[in-house]
Amino acid sequence: MTMEGFRVLDEKSLREYIKATPSLASKLGNEVDNFKIKEVGDGNLNFVYIVISPSGSIVIKQAIPYVRCIGESWPMTKERSYFEATALKRQHGLSPKHVPEVYHFDRTMSLIGMRYIEPPHIILRKGLIAGVEYPLLAEHMAEFMANTLFYTSLLYLTTTQLKSAVAEFCGNVELCRLTEQVVFSDPYKISEFNRWTSPYLDTDAEAVRNDQILKLEVAELKSKFCEKTQALIHGDLHTGSVMVTHESTQVIDPEFAFYGPMGFDIGAFIGNLFLAYFAQDGHVDQGNDRKTYKAWIMDTIADTWNLFYKKFTSLWDIHKEGPGEAYLHEIYNDLELRELVKQKYMMDLFHDSLGFAAAKMIRRIVGVAHVEDFESISDLVKRSDCERRALEFAKNLTKKRRNFNTIADVIALAK
């Protein structure tokens, strides 16, 4: 936690740092006098540099002890970098095709050196706004989520392993508190940080703050976020944390990682796909009514859950006699009982996921951080119409999530 030895790097000092660090220089083919550095951090928190030599490339991410887009007045522990590096390594180990490799981590400098996710990879959110279909997205995300969630849960770990990991990630509490504030608190009260498409959504935002049943449900979701140590979750798995091409899907930025409810990851991803869906009407132009694309998004949502279900329960089957201590094989050895147990677990997870999906949608419409899906709709009437439909859907979903048995039912509600 000490600041000793820490300094914020710029291009010049980063150049010296790389030269002096064999694990980084080697990835550039040791061409230490012949590489280019470009600062590309478009996030709110960190500095990100792309470093390219004729023989290789790396990305350098440095956390600074405050929120970058606001300044030193909003301190934010740079120790988040430690948790990001730890989660990246863990997730890369569990889902190597969908998580960049970490080459180097320097805790003092809060600096991660990792694989450069090269063009034509773009941020998924931008692809969704542009109307690009990614045929393998659902498959890849289902695989990432099934692997990272299953193998870090008590379905695969012993209690001893689980509690040790829980304890370690309790240290990432500042980032958890930030999520609590921006997802579960601010949208439901008057806050200087909240904003929305005003004046069009003024009454909608007020309605959220006065919706007692909604707030009752959000309280339950928040409790689960704070108290349910189910798996090592990414913690910020929206469509801005995913980079894609037609063939490749890469999950980045797990600095919010901690032991929490699995549904928070699944919900973040699905909820942001729903946001993309509701934003499509704002991106209609003469040549493209986006109808086909809307159908593709819905199919992707359905496929994501259904494939996740299949992959996750299949891992469970494979490891049913494994080290996991949640359901001991000697007790749950009956085929029918195992099916019952799985159905119950997966239904609870489904309802959690829907609740968190909805909470993540609401906060993007009336909370502090908005999404480019809507922000890029310049016509405010159009934008607010899209946002309102998304908001109404999300409110309904929060309240009625336990009534849904399949993702198809949820999609029918959205349509």
Next chain:
Amino acid sequence: MTMEGFRVLDEKSLREYIKATPSLASKLGNEVDNFKIKEVGDGNLNFVYIVISPSGSIVIKQAIPYVRCIGESWPMTKERSYFEATALKRQHGLSPKHVPEVYHFDRTMSLIGMRYIEPPHIILRKGLIAGVEYPLLAEHMAEFMANTLFYTSLLYLTTTQLKSAVAEFCGNVELCRLTEQVVFSDPYKISEFNRWTSPYLDTDAEAVRNDQILKLEVAELKSKFCEKTQALIHGDLHTGSVMVTHESTQVIDPEFAFYGPMGFDIGAFIGNLFLAYFAQDGHVDQGNDRKTYKAWIMDTIADTWNLFYKKFTSLWDIHKEGPGEAYLHEIYNDLELRELVKQKYMMDLFHDSLGFAAAKMIRRIVGVAHVEDFESISDLVKRSDCERRALEFAKNLTKKRRNFNTIADVIALAK
């Protein structure tokens, strides 16, 4: 965790230890050549000494690195002593009238020096077997549970405080695993450790192992035990962990303490009262049909829950604008909404408590560790009849717990 410096004390070496330890000697009025030591450990795990001088008294409890009643073949970390001392201090701070004061803790020696709970205090379980009424028991236990659970939860703590405490108590994992095994696993499978009143309960024990719905529900309870970090719980709050007189109630032995579901404590206590209830018919003699006493036990169960409810929600009201981050006052500021939130929270807690109560009952009838309430019934036919009724009640309670709205309904089922 090191053994360095650790040695198991006997009366002679304990005498030297006390002489050399001012915080202990002072409690004996520094009469270091004039005190008596008596070993009284009747538990399964530790050594316990009562030390009395003409001017004072203390209890010394030393944990050894194995299960005392089995021997070195069953290792058990002596670090449990650290968690016991930490929990005792915390709980004494929160409920000083019902938890003995810790005078001294030596982590290397796994040794706690604390208040001697003097006669006529006896273990509550023995009082219940003898048919003694304790008019303040429900009030006191409700107060202990309300204070220790409320103030260690997110209803009073910040997320930062909660996660720090969760992380610390993750270290007590060996004791958590023991509970997982003896409460949630062994009774539901063939295990060398299980026993029951054979042959009378042979088919009953088998029925437990083959009851699919029961095992489905027990899995959910186990998940909550392993994953729900709701409050610092005692972890072993049965009627053998409570010492009583007519005026006083003292809760001891929190070596199983960790961050878990509140309902596990409430359930442990209530479940063991139900065991005492079902055992009464085995203690009937010519002079006493125990009818009045059975009614008193039922009243005590009802009072415990109802007083707990009142005290716990009252603490919540008092601190509604306090530091707790679960329900921010700015969001939950509406009176009607606050009532809704409380009702939902308490109903969930009630159902958790009933589930854990039932699980704790079942394991005492067909698991490894039995209770004196039943064991002291020498007529095996009578004993097994009592046990069978308790077992049937507990199985029903596990499966139907969500249908109960009041403790009176539960008591009606038991009767």
